[in-house]
Amino acid sequence: MAITTHDTETDIQDRAILVTLVTDKIKRIGIDPELSLQELVQLAETAGVEVLDVLRQNKETPDSKWFIGKGKVEELRMAADGLGANTAIFDQELSGAQVRNLEESLDLKIIDRTQLILDIFAGRAKTREGIIQVELAQLSYLLPRLSGQGKNLSRLGGGIGTRGPGESKLETDRRHIRGRITELKRQLDEVVKTRELHRERRRKAGAVQVALVGYTNAGKSTLLKQLTDADVYIENQLFATLDPTSRVLQLTGGKEVVLTDTVGFIQNLPHDLVASFRATLEEVNEANLVLHVVDASSPMREEQMEIVQTILQDLGAASKPQIVLFNKIDLCEPEQLEMLPTGTGFLKISAFNPEDLTRIIDIISDELAGDTLNFRIPGDRGDISSLLYRVGEVLETTYDENDVIYNVRLNKEDYDKWGYMLADFVDQP
Ligand SMILES: Nc1nc2c(ncn2[C@@H]2O[C@H](COP(=O)(O)OP(=O)(O)OP(=O)(O)O)[C@@H](O)[C@H]2O)c(=O)[nH]1
Ligand SMILES: [Mg+2]
Structure with missing residues (x-):
């Protein structure tokens, strides 16, 4: 043969x-x-x-x-x-x-x-950013493996199919690859700047952002599609999604948020890949709320959840408000269902069940709505008043002698962030 x-x-x-x-x-x-x-x-x-x-x-x-x-x-x-x-x-x-x-x-x-x-x-890479990031990761992986290779570099890095960095590039010497890496990093810097501008615009527009994160194949893109009718690529395969996709999602009461689908995580996500994809992965850092999608039917469920938390930690996003969506419960055995944690912050769903989609929207709405609180601010503390306007939604203002009493809706995240300045002014009923 x-x-x-x-x-x-x-x-x-x-x-x-x-x-x-x-x-x-x-x-x-x-x-x-x-x-x-x-x-x-x-x-x-x-x-x-x-x-x-x-x-x-x-x-x-x-x-x-x-x-x-x-x-x-x-x-x-x-x-x-x-x-x-x-x-x-x-x-x-x-x-x-x-x-x-x-x-x-x-x-x-x-x-x-x-x-x-x-x-x-x-x-999978489709966008300019994705293509640059992948090539950078491939070459960074390849470079230390070329030592002592002499002239015959084409043997390494062929990869599956035609999708390696390409024979012609591999036949060049290490110096050439280093040069290419420098060039890719420069191009990536430009793309990152553009992405940063987009973020800035969204931030200024005051858009509330919700990110779908999770292990690869958990059902993130399916949820984005089900919740927003987005036309996204869904496949029963690993890493179906590479580039983040965002769509507007309407919450209970009409408020709109931006829902973003992200690249899936996996155990031993190659270091070079994480480094190269930093710009993409950092979309998660922009989120006001993280929806952690878990394939509840996977025998690796717990390990997968841990891996996701570790990567969130590496990205500096571990302390963001998080809701865990245990997805694919239609595929779970009864004993698997029993083992799932319950309580606030956990929801058991199937992406294909319309009632579950409503429950997801409700829980996001609740989480983002925050609580309303009264603050009593002395007339000479204009700094605190303007802080309240900046970080919360002032619903009502009343005057009491020299003080102003503000009734403000403030979400948990912002209260945690600004509590050190605001706590003293909370008006106890
Ligand atoms: N039975 C069942 N299948 C689901 C459910 N949600 C998603 N799937 C299937 O799971 C597979 C993966 O779904 P995707 O939405 O592509 O998963 P993903 O998390 O975006 O995956 P990556 O982009 O690869 O990280 C697809 O075949 C979906 O049809 C669910 O609730 N029940
Ligand atoms: Mg996907």
Whole structure:
């Protein structure tokens, strides 16, 4: 049977064997390796790869030359020969030397989880910002893996299909890649400035912003579509959404907010990708309220929620008001439903249930409406009066001797932020 190689034209479908190495370190800290592997299968399929088989190895530490043990390399060779695989995808990150050794010995295209994710992103990028960010992440990933490669750079970074950084670029030397990285960063700076201007405009317009965040495939885009009739891309695959999309959502009582769909998160989101996508991800920082969408039917639900919180923390958005939407409850087993936390700030929904959509709008309305409070401000504290006008909605003003009593609607976030100045003036009934 013919075994295709990394140099073969890419119209031939990638047929892959997945490989995972469970080290002591992973056992101690990592996510369940089997669940991670399930996710790798999904990632591979999302990238259009046919998964033929899975190989597992338990080993204290990775082999510095081959990553997996030499015996396992032979097993991989036999499996690849037997099944007609042209690619091996590793669930853990490989060094440049390991990729090279495996490729040369096995005559297979060797890809790791990070590269697979970068590849999917490359296939998804549509906007100028997205395209720049992905290429920057790919080249940043590639650069440290080029050392000692000599002239033959094309072997690395081919990626799945044609979506790698491109052969022509890879054949240039490191200096060239560094130059390209500098150029991409410059272009990105420009895009970031434009995005910042947009944000500034929205801020000035006083738009209240709500962000849908969550693990990839949780149903964020589905919710945006269901809530606002937005025409967005929805697919049962990982990273369907790359660029943030915003739509106006009307709340109970007619108030309008801007609802934004964002790129999904995943465990071990490649560092280079997070760094490059910072500008996009920071949309979340603009939000007044975060809707954390969770696939309640996933066996990885808890781990996924933790990963999302960690990434929110990294972005500096962890302390924002958050509502957790446990989505896809139509797919949950009764015992899965029972295990979901309840209480304020949690809602169990199915994106396809119109009643649930109404409940989502109600909970957003409640959360953003805030409480009304009375403030008694002495006549000589014009600074506090103007602060109230700036951060709240003054509903009523009454005068009592030298004081002004303001009845103000103030949301929690703003009260937390300005409480240190305002608390002394709250008028107790
Ligand atoms: N059964 C069921 N399926 C749902 C529900 N919500 C979303 N889905 C499906 O879940 C899949 C993923 O939905 P998306 O809206 O693309 O998910 P996403 O969070 O935007 O994913 P990424 O953009 O990849 O991060 C699609 O096949 C949806 O039809 C739900 O409540 N019930
Ligand atoms: Mg999406």
